[in-house]
Amino acid sequence: MASIARKNLFEDIPRFLVAQAGIMFAVSLVTIQTGIFDGFTRTSTTLINSSQADIWVSSDTMVHLGLTLPIPVSQLSQTQQVAGVERAEGLIFKTPLWRDSGGNIMSVVLIGFDPQGQLFTPTNITQGSMKALSEPYTIIVDQTDLHTLNLQQTGDVGEIASLPARLVGLTKGNHSIIANPFVFTSLESANAYGNSGLTSNLDCKLQKGSDGIKCTTTYSKSAPTDITTTAPTSVKPAPPVPKHLTGNDLITYILVRAKPSEDLQTLKHQIEAALPSTRAYTQAEMIEKTQTYWQQRTGIGFILGLGAAVGVIVGIVIVSQILYSSVSSHLKEFGTLKAMGASDWVIYGVIWEQALWMAVLGYLPSMVLCLGLAAWTSATQGILILITPTTAIAVFGLTVLMCVGSSIFAIQRVIRVDPAIVFKA
Numbered sequence: 001m002a003s004i005a006r007k008n009l010f011e012d013i014p015r016f017l018v019a020q021a022g023i024m025f026a027v028s029l030v031t032i033q034t035g036i037f038d039g040f041t042r043t044s045t046t047l048i049n050s051s052q053a054d055i056w057v058s059s060d061t062m063v064h065l066g067l068t069l070p071i072p073v074s075q076l077s078q079t080q081q082v083a084g085v086e087r088a089e090g091l092i093f094k095t096p097l098w099r100d101s102g103g104n105i106m107s108v109v110l111i112g113f114d115p116q117g118q119l120f121t122p123t124n125i126t127q128g129s130m131k132a133l134s135e136p137y138t139i140i141v142d143q144t145d146l147h148t149l150n151l152q153q154t155g156d157v158g159e160i161a162s163l164p165a166r167l168v169g170l171t172k173g174n175h176s177i178i179a180n181p182f183v184f185t186s187l188e189s190a191n192a193y194g195n196s197g198l199t200s201n202l203d204c205k206l207q208k209g210s211d212g213i214k215c216t217t218t219y220s221k222s223a224p225t226d227i228t229t230t231a232p233t234s235v236k237p238a239p240p241v242p243k244h245l246t247g248n249d250l251i252t253y254i255l256v257r258a259k260p261s262e263d264l265q266t267l268k269h270q271i272e273a274a275l276p277s278t279r280a281y282t283q284a285e286m287i288e289k290t291q292t293y294w295q296q297r298t299g300i301g302f303i304l305g306l307g308a309a310v311g312v313i314v315g316i317v318i319v320s321q322i323l324y325s326s327v328s329s330h331l332k333e334f335g336t337l338k339a340m341g342a343s344d345w346v347i348y349g350v351i352w353e354q355a356l357w358m359a360v361l362g363y364l365p366s367m368v369l370c371l372g373l374a375a376w377t378s379a380t381q382g383i384l385i386l387i388t389p390t391t392a393i394a395v396f397g398l399t400v401l402m403c404v405g406s407s408i409f410a411i412q413r414v415i416r417v418d419p420a421i422v423f424k425a
Contacts, residue, residue: 023362027316039384112190128169144382
């Protein structure tokens with residue numbers, strides 16, 4: 001019976017190729033949509049996974065990692081005094097404006113941390129080192145964001161708010177589909193960027209007068225400032241050296257490492273009791289809260305799921321049409337089998353095997369294509385399309401179910417076959 005299934009499948013090569021193209025489209029669409037969703041879910045918590053903290057302390061208004069209110073830095077020392085806390089470090093999240101050398105602006109996600117600390121470090125640093133961030137107004141970005149930020153290499157300078165930002169290092173894999181480019185810097189520099197709040201016009205308007213060259217630089221929070229100089233060009237004054245954070249400054253999170261054998265749930269309650277208007281989360285709880293927000297409170301999951309459903313529907317329609325057409329063109333062969341005494345289950349087996357061949361031959365090349373596409377997008381665009389073994393197995397099972405389920409229409413056609421059709425002209 002297996003030879004009949006293969007004969008029917010490969011007898012008409014053009015029709016077979018059309019069927020396989022439809023299956024490949026369906027499998028690829030489901031795999032890519034699922035991979036984007038899984039990749040998006042993982043990258044939404046990349047920064048949380050980069051930390052070695054046992055507990056994250058935030059404002060009690062936190063919605064997810066990137067949406068919360070700041071807390072005073074004075075609570076950092078209070079946290080360190082809580083029994084059971086081995087180490088506490090501050091973390092700053094801000095979304096200031098980035099201005100490149102061409103004057104173009106965009107929003108970035110600024111992450112300020114202690115370069116000498118132990119609880120947060122960007123993963124996969126490919127160029128530069130953490131020590132370089134100890135210098136004022138230095139930054140590290142992901143290599144896939146260089147083009148977005150209009151940077152070429154380490155040493156290039158842009159501007160955050162009204163202050164310079166010199167690139168001293170690159171990372172790989174610190175990119176999120178849902179967020180603007182991540183910019184890593186020290187706590188002091190991040191605090192200075194956040195407190196600056198100025199968006200300066202770098203194009204100095206030069207006017208020649210009897211007393212020299214007059215340069216007018218405009219700031220958004222102050223009136224135009226006139227600077228008179230005898231130099232042929234205007235030199236922007238050096239920015240102030242970032243100061244250490246004081247009790248009046250604000251941070252976004254407090255990262256906590258618990259002492260060995262300390263119960264994290266108990267320590268959470270102790271921290272919340274010591275720090276008013278705060279909430280403490282374990283790393284797992286922080287990941288779950290952020291992922292739940294993006295999966296359930298936004299339309300991203302629905303849209304990606306809808307795309308996968310469309311792929312399955314397209315595959316079912318194409319496969320069912322091909323199988324129905326194949327059965328209809330071989331009714332005399334099936335009638336002959338019935339006339340020879342073959343049971344209905346034998347006939348069904350031929351159709352199901354044909355459907356299984358279509359599933360396997362459509363699945364394999366499409367999965368290879370998806371894996372290649374995922375590798376290319378990760379290397380060139382920094383977009384993670386996550387195709388895990390579990391995803392691959394699940395998609396294969398869905399492909400088999402799709403093809404075998406599509407054979408129902410063909411089976412219904414065979415059930416009504418009269419063996420006497422063999423003797424008709």
